[in-house]
Amino acid sequence: MIKVENLTKKFGRNEVLCGISTEIGKGEVVSIIGPSGSGKSTFLRCINVLEKPTSGQIIIEGHDLTNSKTPIHKMRQQIGMVFQHFHLFPHLTVLENLTYAPMKAKGIKKNVAEEQARHLLDKVGLTDKEQAYPSSLSGGQKQRVAIARALAMEPELMLFDEPTSALDPEMVKEVLDVMKDLAKSGMTMVVVTHEMGFAREVADRILFLDHGILLEEGTPDAFFSKPKTARAKEFLEKIL
Amino acid sequence: MNLDFSQITPYIPFMLEGIWVTLKFVFVALLFGFLLGTILALFKIGTNKPLNWFAIAYTSIFRGTPLILQLMIFYFAIPQLTGYDISPFLSAILAFGLNSAAYISEIIRAGIQAVDKGQTEAAMALGVPYKQMMKDIILPQAFKNILPALMNEVITLTKESALVSTISVLDLMRRAQVVGADLYRSFEPLLFVGFIYWLMVFVLSTIGRLIERRLKVSDQS
Numbered sequence: 001m002i003k004v005e006n007l008t009k010k011f012g013r014n015e016v017l018c019g020i021s022t023e024i025g026k027g028e029v030v031s032i033i034g035p036s037g038s039g040k041s042t043f044l045r046c047i048n049v050l051e052k053p054t055s056g057q058i059i060i061e062g063h064d065l066t067n068s069k070t071p072i073h074k075m076r077q078q079i080g081m082v083f084q085h086f087h088l089f090p091h092l093t094v095l096e097n098l099t100y101a102p103m104k105a106k107g108i109k110k111n112v113a114e115e116q117a118r119h120l121l122d123k124v125g126l127t128d129k130e131q132a133y134p135s136s137l138s139g140g141q142k143q144r145v146a147i148a149r150a151l152a153m154e155p156e157l158m159l160f161d162e163p164t165s166a167l168d169p170e171m172v173k174e175v176l177d178v179m180k181d182l183a184k185s186g187m188t189m190v191v192v193t194h195e196m197g198f199a200r201e202v203a204d205r206i207l208f209l210d211h212g213i214l215l216e217e218g219t220p221d222a223f224f225s226k227p228k229t230a231r232a233k234e235f236l237e238k239i240l
Numbered sequence: 241m242n243l244d245f246s247q248i249t250p251y252i253p254f255m256l257e258g259i260w261v262t263l264k265f266v267f268v269a270l271l272f273g274f275l276l277g278t279i280l281a282l283f284k285i286g287t288n289k290p291l292n293w294f295a296i297a298y299t300s301i302f303r304g305t306p307l308i309l310q311l312m313i314f315y316f317a318i319p320q321l322t323g324y325d326i327s328p329f330l331s332a333i334l335a336f337g338l339n340s341a342a343y344i345s346e347i348i349r350a351g352i353q354a355v356d357k358g359q360t361e362a363a364m365a366l367g368v369p370y371k372q373m374m375k376d377i378i379l380p381q382a383f384k385n386i387l388p389a390l391m392n393e394v395i396t397l398t399k400e401s402a403l404v405s406t407i408s409v410l411d412l413m414r415r416a417q418v419v420g421a422d423l424y425r426s427f428e429p430l431l432f433v434g435f436i437y438w439l440m441v442f443v444l445s446t447i448g449r450l451i452e453r454r455l456k457v458s459d460q461s
Contacts, residue, residue, distance in 0.1 A: 050361055077367030087362035091380050091458050101366035104376065133458040153366060 001026045001157065001188055002047065007056035009042055009212075016042045018212040019056070026156075029189045031199035031220075034209035035235055040192045043209065044159050047190065048079045060157070077105055080150030084162040086142040088134040094121070094145050095130040098152045106153070113152070120148040124178050140171030144178055151182075158182065160191040196239060200224055208232050248428045251419040255433060258412035259440070265332055265411065266398050272337030273397075277344030282374070284349045295345065302342035308403050311335040315407040332404040340397055347393065351386035352378055384455045391448035395441050402437075412436055 002024040009017040016039045024030050032040045045051040047058060049065050049072055058065040065075055089097050098117035102108040108116075121127050124144040134142055143163055150158060160179065164172045176198050183189055183202050193199055199206060199220060206223040208216040216223060216232050224240075227233045248255075283295035302310070314331035318324065355378050363373040383390075405414035416433040420426040 048365055050365060073364070073367045073369050075367075076365055079365070081362075081365035083358060083362065085358055087356070087358035089359065089362070089377055091384070100376065101363075101368055104372050105367045105369065135459055150366070159365075 001028075001061060002190075003057070003059040004047070005057040005059070007043070007046060007058065008054045009039070009046060009051060010054045016212050017046070017053075020209075020212075020214045022207065022214060022217065024188065024190060026188055027186045028205065029183045029187075029191070029203050030205045030207060031203035032190065032192045032207045032209060033194070033196070033199060033235075034215075037211075038209040039212040040209050041161050044161050044190060044192050047159055048076050048081055050081075073105070077101075077153050078156045080153060080155035080158040082143070082146050082150055082158065082160045082163045084166050086134075086139075086146045086166075088142055088146055088149070090134050092133075093130065094126065094132050094134070094137075097134070097145060098149050101149070102152050117148070117152055120151055121145075123151075123181075124148045125174075138171060139167045140174045143167065143171075143175045147175075147178055147182070157188045157190070160189065160193070162192050162194065164193070164195055194239075196224070208235070210235075243427060244425070245428050245432075247423055247425060248419060248432060251422070251429065252432075255412065255415045255419060255429065255436075258410065258415040258433070259436060261409065262398070262401055262411045263440070265329065265336070265404065265409070266394075266401050269333050269336035269340065269401075270394060270397060272333065273340030273344050276337065276341035278348055278379075280341060280345035281348035281352060284345065285352055299342045299345060302339050307335065307339050307400060308406065310339055311403060311407060328404065328407045328409045331407065332401075332409055336397060336401065336404075340393060343393055344390070347386050347389045348382060351382035351389075354385050355381045387448065387452050387455065391445065394444055394448070398440055398444065399437060 004020055004022050004024075007017055007020045008015065020043060032043060034040050042051055046053050047060075047065075049058070053066055056066065060075060060079070063070050063075060065072065089100065092100060095114065095117055098120060099110065099113040102113045102116070103110060118127070118130065121130055124147060126141060126144055126148070129137065129141065129145070134145070137145065147163075163179070164175050167175065172195070176195065179189070179191070179198070180202055191198070191203070201220075203220050206216070206218060206220050207214060208223065208227075208229075210231050215229050216227060218228075223232070224236065227236055280295045280298060283291040286292065311332065314335045315326065315328060318326050318331070359377055359381065360373065363377045368377070401411060402413035404411055405417060408414065410418075412433045416429040419429040423429070
């Protein structure tokens with residue numbers, strides 16, 4: 001479904017990604033882990049071209065996103081993204097946050113969009129909050145709304161950029177539970193995370209990044225029990 | 241001290257009519273300035289170099305020269321150049337509208353740039369086209385941030401509008417001068433319209449505060 005070929009990204013002279021290649025299949029859940037500054041988030045943001053790759057290719061279902069002729073906002077409609085800091089629209093209610101993009105970007109009728117939004121709010125357990133503004137929600141609730149907002153576009157693929165890193169510890173679980181359900185439903189997911197428990201339990205594959213290089217790639221079992229590289233061993237010793 | 245307000249009583253309706261002239265002129269100039277200012281602000285934050293350059297040069301010129309000079313150019317110099325006999329009202333609207341567009345564009349630019357970058361990213365990630373995103377997500381939030389600064393501009397414009405008395409628009413200020421000349425008494429009519437200006441600004445600031453409070457709805461927990 002996604003094919004990344006020799007992806008590089010430079011910020012000025014600083015090379016953040018040094019030639020990453022990988023493939024992600026439909027329905028696969030991939031966790032990207034690595035120390036901070038390893039380029040995990042940049043890699044994720046390159047997939048929907050929030051960061052423009054310096055070179056290399058991102059091919060999603062046959063469309064090359066690095067080609068300037070590819071209608072990028074049409075492609076992004078198929079790629080949901082969840083941010084560390086939620087980025088809900090503060091001047092819109094929860095329901096409006098969910099219906100906005102389907103109505104404006106896809107031209108879906110208001111009543112259809114609202115019905116679907118309510119269904120999604122039910123799924124993330126926030127039915128009673130549809131008229132609330134984001135500022136009145138807890139971090140965990142905000143992130144669940146953000147997930148529902150991304151799902152409202154009916155994406156083929158979901159990207160998660162450290163979705164639980166800005167949350168109080170007691171709210172991490174409610175967000176991870178929603179993500180687990182989503183994984184079970186067969187959604188293709190790419191998750192940058194520090195939640196090793198989640199990576200181990202839910203991911204089909206782990207990508208380990210360090211200094212912009214894809215050092216290791218493998219099943220969670222193989223990666224967590226016998227990491228191949230010294231760098232990964234060291235990283236795991238520090239965090240587990 | 242020989243203040244005698246009874247003498248201006250017959251002239252009060254005449255002077256009060258100036259309120260409408262002033263308000264009408266301020267309103268049109270402001271609307272014009274706001275629309276043009278928004279466009280200029282979008283030029284400034286955009287990536288198109290010629291438009292960037294144009295907006296910056298525009299602001300530099302209109303902020304860098306006296307407003308009264310711009311007014312004089314529109315009223316006296318344009319007819320000389322083009323032969324078109326421009327009305328005082330039209331030249332006043334042009335000068336004030338174009339001038340305040342320069343200031344408003346800076347206010348709006350700052351407001352847009354103060355909106356969290358994550359908002360743009362979230363809208364982009366959802367596949368919302370740029371224009372829609374600006375209109376529905378960024379500008380409404382920017383507008384809320386800039387309301388106090390914008391209110392300042394409205395107040396300044398209302399008071400500065402007295403400058404149009406120099407090109408014989410019969411606004412509040414001009415009417416006070418006319419009455420003053422008629423009576424050979426300046427203090428009473430000037431004080432009277434001074435009070436009217438103050439009252440107008442007071443009402444405007446109150447409206448501004450009310451709008452601000454309304455826009456704060458989404459901030460409340």
